[in-house]
Amino acid sequence: MNETMVCAVGRVATQPVYREVASGPSARFRLAATARYWDREKNVWTDGHTNFFTVWANRQLATNAAASLTVGEPVIVQGRLKVRTDVREGQNWTSADIDAVAIGHDLAWGTSAFRRGGKPETAGMPVQSEPNWETSPDSSAATEASAAQPPAEPAVLT
Template sequence: MNETMVCAVGRVATQPVYREMASGPSARFRLAVTARYWDREKNMWTDGHTNFFTVWANRQLATNTAASLTVGEPVIVQGRLKVRTDVREGQSWTSADIDAVAIGHDLAWGTSAFRRGGKPEAAPAPAQPEPNWETPQEGSSVPTGAPAQQPPEPVALT
């Protein structure tokens, strides 16, 4: 499909707004992207024009966005650019939205610790006793009354 994909680097300008919709979770926030350039006359970095985008996130990205972002944090957003023009009450306005595919902290400005988001479970798993992870030394036997336990089979993450 012919879509305009963009990658915008900026700062979170508004606190993300999270909503549960019939189609699934949705979140939005404003992203401020300010151009910076080296001013040779002043011998310093200078801020240029600031563009504001409304970033839309859906499903799990929306949930993680609302839990992870706060105003002022540097972020990188990748997604589809949607430019809309409308006339309301005689006034013409244009908005630039990004339908996000990926959102992350900009690590050029600091550190971040990744935590995998949990999936809701239907029912809690029954408690199992902790297996004996120690490997018996060669020539020793397993103590009586304690059956040898094998580590659990690996589980594929989905």
């Protein structure tokens, strides 16, 4: 299936709204993307048309976006564009939504400090050990023996 992937650069126009729903965390905010152009007559940069998008984030991206974004911050959003049209109360209505895959601060306007987020809660889920991918399935005895021994110290090159 073909999807329209877009990368929109703009500013956070509304405070992100975070919700816990049955399918997991969800967040949404409005993104304002204003075109700018050089006005030769006035010899200044001028704002053009502003496009507004509703950005939707899910799961861990929703949690991180809600904790990281505030109104007015410059951001870059990548995701699937979804344009919907409808008729409400006799008026044609169109919305442009972005189902976000990635959201980040636009570092052309300032600095940002990355902090790794916590792991999602796994309460009640059994802990499973990682299989040893370097051995074949029929060498389970070798796998158990290698799991009992600590890893060798790495070599240091001088």
